Amino acid sequence: MSTIDLPLTRESIVAAHALIKPHIHTTPVLTNTTLSHLASTPQRPEALRGTPWEGQEPAKPKIRLFFKAENFQKIGAFKVRGAFHAVLRLVEEKGIEEVRRKGVVTHSSGNHAQALALAARTLSVPAHIVMPSISTPSKISGTRAQGAILHFSGSTAAEREAVVADIIKETGSTLIPPYDHPHIMLGQGTMALEFEEEVAKMLEEKPELSVHYRETRGEEEGKAKGRKGGVLDALIAPCGGGGMLSGNAIYFHSTPTLVFGAEPEFEGADDARRGVAAGERITSVKTLTIADGLRTPLGPHTWKVISDKDYVAGLYAVTEQHIKDALRLVLERMKCFVEPSAVVGLATVLFNEDFRRLVEKEAGEEGWDVGLIFSGGNTTIEAIVKMFGDVDKKEAARGEGVVGADGKEVAENVAG
């Protein structure tokens, strides 16, 4: 990949954003009264049964939520940011002719492969994608439809890497890794810049969206300024390989906005949290969490940022059930179609008592404006049926199926 050496700073992210802006969507920021209200309502003591917080008094945080909807991004996920940034920096370094002659390569069957294929196609650069030969036909045809050149490998990391090495040897193409590279991290960080700008604009127009707004202060003083001067008091990003979390953490570093990471806990998927707690990076994860975008361990680059308390203020883990509960709320209440990985931040805000207590303790009566990132929307009706089908068969049989579980039919998203 490019040898251009960009420092991991807010300034580099500003530059990255200028570079990729023509190629990406500025995704909307949404708010939702019902979900902010839910986040500000203490959990019922029964809900804490069987959790580490059983028997404790539920926390009473005050929270207003802001959602950066990257599910509306091109290819349905934030990954295009890093992919475009990496390829454009490569072009900057080696010249478009050479990159067009030699191409780019990656091994991924997920969003990164689609993102790289799109970035490459846009710049008329060949993209080699290495996929396990056991991939589903739909993934194979999908990646092919994006104009990528497909290569097949065995299922293990070693087998995949061998095929990648062969391609590089034959074509001279450059590896664009899915997350563990400064250019990818800085590219993903561009969402933080948009998020901050958009929330600032929203609060300028509607200061009452902030938890800090007080009507009695009069118009001028009523303008929300944030507890500590930041536009957002906190932001929670999903954490898989850590590209997005580290990018956000770099952007908000030494600002008043605290950055947190969220992971599934199922079968050890909370590798970042456990690694940071132990002071050592966990290099292998084997989990089948429904948040399938978050099954990866951190890499050396992302670890360096994420394990630094000055960058990431804390990491939280959530259960599969809480991910499903949050997913249901986003679909039924916010009317946004997102993938399970996208809602681990919301699950943290709603159900993780450690985070909720932190907000109560740190923010007290005033509360926090919390930013969440819907990382992507690449799931299917089949996946939804699989996730909810068995559990909900009884309910489906009983109800008419047009009103939410508690009967509230409320969509109050405000697009910024």
Add this chain to the structure above:
Amino acid sequence: MSTIDLPLTRESIVAAHALIKPHIHTTPVLTNTTLSHLASTPQRPEALRGTPWEGQEPAKPKIRLFFKAENFQKIGAFKVRGAFHAVLRLVEEKGIEEVRRKGVVTHSSGNHAQALALAARTLSVPAHIVMPSISTPSKISGTRAQGAILHFSGSTAAEREAVVADIIKETGSTLIPPYDHPHIMLGQGTMALEFEEEVAKMLEEKPELSVHYRETRGEEEGKAKGRKGGVLDALIAPCGGGGMLSGNAIYFHSTPTLVFGAEPEFEGADDARRGVAAGERITSVKTLTIADGLRTPLGPHTWKVISDKDYVAGLYAVTEQHIKDALRLVLERMKCFVEPSAVVGLATVLFNEDFRRLVEKEAGEEGWDVGLIFSGGNTTIEAIVKMFGDVDKKEAARGEGVVGADGKEVAENVAG
């Protein structure tokens, strides 16, 4: 209801919009490259087997789609527009004190009940909602949660109306019907005003979104102006009771924008289409179409507008399967959670050869910019499981469930 006599004109809709704007969301207008491309691709001849168009050559229309996302509206559906307008006009006529003393009443267990309850609560007016006593507990508790006063009745129209009559006699409250009233129709028409304004703004910024844009014309001429001078060449609205369709038709009357209606055809749900064809309003419909918001017949007021060719240029019907196919596309590709009723317009554009031929014939090489309305998003995961669960069990078992049926993971919504 109010005796204020507003003419059914564009001007009345402009006035209605000014009145309700503080209480509603200006919902976003979305575009989607994939769906516009699909609409501009001829159907495969096999897809026409078993349809009235079997054996005919598939139409070759050119179409760009614009979606007004009323699923992001308050209470998750457009119905708040009419409800707020009707109540505010009532207040204008009778004074807020009298309306607060006597209240409003309706019989509905769907979106209109929620919308009226919200409008009433906002203005501190009591809302009486008559529901069949066999309603699901979730609907009952949901309407109660909105602060409405619940009354129960038998299931027939006569039984419901008897309870309403009793309430009016006792309380002096005013009936706010769900669709068949000028104030409701004008209120729903306000979405047309926003739609037109927003599309004009979008095309000013990104003229290439229009089918009429030609890069070779240079910057000034390249600005999309519409085939006949309108911002949209055509608009298709779902048609149940006809409040929304008539509102849109009134707004665009004697503009270059043609307005069409779309209905499900299942079990005679296409009552408006059949009625207009026969020259007589169909007053009773009994259908269990999955587009459950469109199971109602037209009323005398909406019939008058909708049966007038000068207002509604045509009506089209779509099958249950086509509604499901369109629903899948909107969820998986556009990442928008909508109810089945919301996609009958998209189903028409994609699958109804009569409409597609009309576009080909009328617009030729140039094509049409077509506006569609996502009327609401009030469905549930249970309803999705019920709709797709049986059909798709095999696929769910086979695939990994994270890529669409044809493997494309594309979200290219552009919010205006």
